[in-house]
Amino acid sequence: MTRARRPVVEVIDETMAQVLRRKSGAERLRIAMGMFRTARTMITQAVRQQHPDWSETRVRDEVNRRLSHGSC
Numbered sequence: 778m779t780r781a782r783r784p785v786v787e788v789i790d791e792t793m794a795q796v797l798r799r800k801s802g803a804e805r806l807r808i809a810m811g812m813f814r815t816a817r818t819m820i821t822q823a824v825r826q827q828h829p830d831w832s833e834t835r836v837r838d839e840v841n842r843r844l845s846h847g848s849c
Contacts (some may be wrong), residue, residue, distance in 0.1 A: 817844065 789797075797805060817840060824831070824839050831839070 820844065 797808075800808070821836060821841050821844055824836050826841075828836070828839075
């Protein structure tokens, strides 16, 4: 049985919060999308390294599962 994880809440530094507040919604979205792409790339590389025998489809499915916190 898998134990439920406690949510992790990270507090952003006030200086960084001020910088982000000055950005437009489009700029903040662009930053978030870049972070998501980076996370996807890092997870994909990790899965490929852990399972070199997996097909691209299986790797993609595992990456999607991890990014969705196992909810797909």
